[in-house]
Amino acid sequence: MNAQLTIRINGRPVSVPAGMVLAAAIARAGFRNFHRSPQGHPRGPLCGMGVCMECRVTIDGQKHLRSCTVLCSQGMEVWTDA
Amino acid sequence: MSETFDVVIVGAGIVGAACAAECARASLKVLVLDRGPVGGGTTAAGMGHLVVMDDSDAQFALTSYSRRLWRELIPVLPPDVEYDECGTLWLAADEEEMLEVRRKEQNYTRRGVGVEVLDSDGVADAEPNLRADMAGGLRVLEDAVLYPPCAARYLLDKAKQLGAIVRTGVSVHALLPEGGVTLQDGSTISAGISVNATGPWSPELTTGLPVRKRKGHLVITDRYPDYVHHQIVELGYLKSAHSMGKDSVAFNIQPRKNGQMLLGSSRQFDAEDTRVEQPLLNRMLNRACDYLPSLGALSALRTWTGHRAATPDKLPVIGPSATQPRIWLATGHEGLGITTSLATGRLLTDLLLQRKSEIAPEPYLPARFAATTAKNHECATDNSH
Numbered sequence: 443m444n445a446q447l448t449i450r451i452n453g454r455p456v457s458v459p460a461g462m463v464l465a466a467a468i469a470r471a472g473f474r475n476f477h478r479s480p481q482g483h484p485r486g487p488l489c490g491m492g493v494c495m496e497c498r499v500t501i502d503g504q505k506h507l508r509s510c511t512v513l514c515s516q517g518m519e520v521w522t523d524a
Numbered sequence: 525m526s527e528t529f530d531v532v533i534v535g536a537g538i539v540g541a542a543c544a545a546e547c548a549r550a551s552l553k554v555l556v557l558d559r560g561p562v563g564g565g566t567t568a569a570g571m572g573h574l575v576v577m578d579d580s581d582a583q584f585a586l587t588s589y590s591r592r593l594w595r596e597l598i599p600v601l602p603p604d605v606e607y608d609e610c611g612t613l614w615l616a617a618d619e620e621e622m623l624e625v626r627r628k629e630q631n632y633t634r635r636g637v638g639v640e641v642l643d644s645d646g647v648a649d650a651e652p653n654l655r656a657d658m659a660g661g662l663r664v665l666e667d668a669v670l671y672p673p674c675a676a677r678y679l680l681d682k683a684k685q686l687g688a689i690v691r692t693g694v695s696v697h698a699l700l701p702e703g704g705v706t707l708q709d710g711s712t713i714s715a716g717i718s719v720n721a722t723g724p725w726s727p728e729l730t731t732g733l734p735v736r737k738r739k740g741h742l743v744i745t746d747r748y749p750d751y752v753h754h755q756i757v758e759l760g761y762l763k764s765a766h767s768m769g770k771d772s773v774a775f776n777i778q779p780r781k782n783g784q785m786l787l788g789s790s791r792q793f794d795a796e797d798t799r800v801e802q803p804l805l806n807r808m809l810n811r812a813c814d815y816l817p818s819l820g821a822l823s824a825l826r827t828w829t830g831h832r833a834a835t836p837d838k839l840p841v842i843g844p845s846a847t848q849p850r851i852w853l854a855t856g857h858e859g860l861g862i863t864t865s866l867a868t869g870r871l872l873t874d875l876l877l878q879r880k881s882e883i884a885p886e887p888y889l890p891a892r893f894a895a896t897t898a899k900n901h902e903c904a905t906d907n908s909h
Binding site for chain 1: 748822823
């Protein structure tokens with residue numbers, strides 16, 4: 443677990459331990475608004491186990507993926523608050 | 525309680541709601557009953573596609589008339605009905621299907637329904653996410669989509685403003701030959717006529733009615749605004765429908781105003797339960813991915829099923845029962861109930877008040893099935909001895 447890898451969150455390089463769940467990496471980097479509800483309200487992780495859909499982000503251009511069910515991988519491009 | 529109504533409508537789906545709105549507008553005293561909530565059955569399960577169809581002249585007359593009635597409501601529909609005139613794009617995958625595009629073009633144009641024929645490039649421009657090798661398509665300009673449960677609620681609100689009473693959570697036991705209904709709790713409500721608007725469940729209240737449940741699957745996706753721009757339907761189902769046995773699937777996708785998409789469609793007889801059947805769902809999704817190759821990367825939120833009310837001639841049943849003049853029917857709309865609900869309400873009220881209708885009501889009268897219904901009824905009676 444000592445190995446580090448680099449992902450980009452909203453254009454910013456972030457160093458994370460290998461094996462870290464993406465939702466945790468986003469939270470640790472200080473981002474609170476994972477996505478927006480249809481009414482435009484900010485949303486963030488609630489259940490942490492792939493059920494509540496509130497932690498959805500865009501990963502490598504693919505929208506609405508649940509960041510709590512994805513592990514960080516080297517070079518991953520992540521956008522929040524969509 | 526000794527209330528008396530002119531009309532008691534059983535079923536608060538889109539068809540019952542449209543009948544209630546029209547009857548109330550004609551100053552009739554209306555009661556609407558439903559065992560569930562407003563628009564909670566087939567109305568809640570379906571897509572909400574307002575579409576002109578031309579499988580028969582009678583189907584064309586009813587769908588185009590009803591779509592016009594919907595368009596007249598555009599200025600007053602509340603935003604939650606989500607009316608969106610996105611048009612229908614009928615897709616031709618090959619030259620054989622292009623012949624059908626041209627036949628449809630002529631038929632629609634001759635009858636004053638606005639359409640445009642698109643060639644292969646035209647389809648690619650209109651819908652860049654489609655497979656690039658489509659032969660062409662037909663765009664039906666004024667077709668639209670809406671959110672059916674809110675549309676049903678809107679129509680019932682209109683009826684209520686004109687004095688109608690709506691009671692949900694009330695189960696009807698029987699429609700009475702002398703008018704009115706008995707409820708499951710044993711009480712009776714008297715009325716001039718009763719209307720069976722219970723869609724796929726209508727044979728439970730009207731024995732022998734040739735309405736069969738036809739199950740369909742639907743999927744809703746997450747929000748991907750502008751992934752598709754029209755309600756897109758493949759023409760291929762027209763030639764495959766008869767050769768695919770009792771279960772068939774066809775590609776049909778609908779954009780919602782919030783960016784979500786509804787994805788269909790499947791058709792099954794003899795499947796009364798509501799469970800999602802994975803093998804059929806897979807066939808349906810594979811069919812869709814065949815047309816939209818990048819669809820598989822998008823997220824689906826939920827899948828569910830519903831039942832359409834199918835009749836042997838693909839036309840609804842609107843008007844008085846052939847044998848019980850105080851029992852009326854407004855059912856059997858199969859996959860077109862949202863489109864044809866307003867025309868159904870108008871025709872039913874015209875017949876009731878003996879007004880002249882804008883389109884001929886005869887093709888939809890229950891009397892066309894009188895022979896079959898009477899025969900089935902005899903069988904049912906025999907069985908009960």
